[in-house]
Amino acid sequence: xxxxxxxxxxxxxxxxLLGEGVLWCDRTQRLFWTDILxxxxxxxxxxxxxxxxxxxxxxxxxxxxxEDDDRLLxxxxxQLAWFSFSNNAVTPICAVxxxxxxxxxxxxxxxxxxxxxxxxxxxxxxxxxxxxFYRLNADLTLxxxxxxxxxxxxxxCFSPDxxxxxxxxxxxxxxxxxxxxxxAGTTSNDRLFADLQQQPGEPDGSTVDSEGYLxxxxxxxxxxxxFAPDGSIDRMVRVPVAQPSCVALGGAALDTLYVxxxxxxxxxxxxxxxxxxxxVFQLRLPGVxxxxxxxxxx
Numbered sequence: 001x002x003x004x005x006x007x008x009x010x011x012x013x014x015x016x017l018l019g020e021g022v023l024w025c026d027r028t029q030r031l032f033w034t035d036i037l038x039x040x041x042x043x044x045x046x047x048x049x050x051x052x053x054x055x056x057x058x059x060x061x062x063x064x065x066x067e068d069d070d071r072l073l074x075x076x077x078x079q080l081a082w083f084s085f086s087n088n089a090v091t092p093i094c095a096v097x098x099x100x101x102x103x104x105x106x107x108x109x110x111x112x113x114x115x116x117x118x119x120x121x122x123x124x125x126x127x128x129x130x131x132x133f134y135r136l137n138a139d140l141t142l143x144x145x146x147x148x149x150x151x152x153x154x155x156x157c158f159s160p161d162x163x164x165x166x167x168x169x170x171x172x173x174x175x176x177x178x179x180x181x182x183x184a185g186t187t188s189n190d191r192l193f194a195d196l197q198q199q200p201g202e203p204d205g206s207t208v209d210s211e212g213y214l215x216x217x218x219x220x221x222x223x224x225x226x227f228a229p230d231g232s233i234d235r236m237v238r239v240p241v242a243q244p245s246c247v248a249l250g251g252a253a254l255d256t257l258y259v260x261x262x263x264x265x266x267x268x269x270x271x272x273x274x275x276x277x278x279x280v281f282q283l284r285l286p287g288v289x290x291x292x293x294x295x296x297x298x
Contacts, residue, residue, distance in 0.1 A: 007238040008224075008259055008281035012044055016278040019260035020135050020205065021062045021107075024250025026292040027069055028080055033280060034060040041072075041083070044280070046251070054083075056084045062108035064116050065295045073136075073220055073296045075118050077104040083285060085253065090199055094142055096120065096134065099188055103131055107154045107205060107245055112162030113182055114138055114297025117145070119153020119167065128152035129170055129180075138298040145187055147178065155216060157205040159229075160291060166193060173225075194231045205246025205260075210289040217244040224259060239276040242270065249290025253293055257283045 014026035017037035024031055031044045042186040044051045047275040063083075072083045072122040073093075080093040092283055097103050108118025115138060120131040128148035131153055133145040150169035157166050158180065165180040165187060180186075188206050191216075196203060201221020209216050217239075224247055243262040250256055263271065271277060 002234070005182070005236045005238060006076060006215055006283055006285075007240065008257065010240075011258070011278040011282040012084050013162050013191050013276060014042065014051075015263060015278055016042075016266045018245070018262045019278055019280060020245050020247045020262075021060075022248040022258050022260045022280070023063075023065070023109075023293045024157045024258065025065055025069075026250075026254070031258055031280075032063070032072075033246070033258075034063065036061055037264060042141070050095070050229050054088060056083075058243055059104065061105040061121075061231070064108065064110045065293055067295050067297060071268050073116055073298075074104040075108045077114060080105075080116075080142075083090045093136070094139060096142070097132075101276065105113070106152060109156045109158070110294030110296055111135075111165070111180065111185070112160075112294055112297065113185075115185060116296050117156055117165070119150065119156060120234040121152045136296070136298070137185070138296075139181075140298055147187055147190065154204050157206045157214065158207045158211055159208060160210060165286065166206060167217070169204045170219065171195045173199070173202055175203050175206070175214070175231075181298075186194070192228050192231075194233075195274055199225075204244070207247050208291065209249055210254075213288075215247045215249070215257065219243050219245060219262075224257065235255050237283055241279070241281075242266070242282075245275065248293075249285075249288065251284070254290035254292075255285050255288050257285055257288075259283075 015034035064073040070141040070222040082091040103123035107123035116136040120225040152170040155168040178190040201218035203221040204217040205217040259281040
C-alpha cells in the first residue's frame with residue numbers, strides 16, 4: 001500500500017440513514033445521491049452552494065443519468081422507473097424480482113455503452129445468497145447476467161474501455177471482476193480482483209478513474225481504498241465515520257472524491273462519537289482524474 005493517506009472533510013451534514021449511490025453529472029456540474037431508507041433523492045450544486053431533495057414513492061436504491069438532463073433512470077426498491085425534474089413525475093418501467101418480496105434493488109451503474117447494470121439485496125435475516133445482477137438494455141428489455149448469486153450486490157463499475165465489469169457480494173469481503181462483451185453484454189472469465197478478508201470493513205460502492213484504478217467505500221472500515229488495475233491496494237483515504245457507503249469522482253476537473261455515509265445501525269454512543277455519520281464527504285485528489293458518468297441510452 002502507498003504510504004499516501006488523507007482524510008475527507010464534511011461537505012453536507014445530511015444525517016442520512018443510508019446515504020448511497022453518489023454520482024457526478026458533468027453536464028450540469030451537480031452531485032446527486034440517495035438516502036435509501038429516507039426514500040429521497042438529493043442534489044448539491046457546488047457553484048450555487050445549494051442542496052435540495054425530492055421525495056420518492058419508495059426506497060430509492062440507485063439511479064442513473066440519461067441523455068435527457070430533465071430525466072433520471074430510477075432503481076427503486078421494487079422497480080425501475082423514470083423521474084422527471086420538471087414535474088416530479090415518477091413513471092414505472094418494470095418490476096424487478098416481484099416474486100421475491102424479501103429482496104430489493106441495491107447497487108447499480110451504467111456500463112460504457114448506455115445500458116444500466118444493477119443488482120439486488122436480500123433483506124431477510126441470514127442474508128442468503130438469493131440475489132442477482134441484471135441489465136436494462138436500451139430497448140427497455142431486462143435480462144439477468146450470468147454471474148454468481150449474492151446476498152448484497154455492490155461495487156458495480158466498469159473499466160475505462162468498458163470491457164471489464166467489477167462487482168461484489170459485500171459479506172464475502174472480496175471484489176470480483178469479469179470480462180464484459182461490449183456488443184452482446186455477456187460476461188465471462190469471472191475471477192477474484194481483490195481479497196479483503198483480512199481488512200476491516202466490507203466493500204461497498206465503487207467507481208473507476210481514468211487510469212483504471214478502482215475506488216471503493218469500505219463499509220465499517222472508516223475509509224476508502226484505491227486499488228490498482230492488478231488488484232493491489234494503492235492508497236487509502238480516511239473518512240471520519242464508520243460507514244462510508246459509495247464514492248464518485250467529480251468537480252470541474254473530475255478530481256474530487258465524494259463519499260456518502262450512513263447512520264443505519266449505529267448506537268447512540270456511536271452517533272455521539274461520530275456526529276457527522278450520514279453526511280457526504282469530499283477530498284480533492286490532485287493528479288487523479290475521473291471519467292464522465294455513463295448515461296442510459298434508452
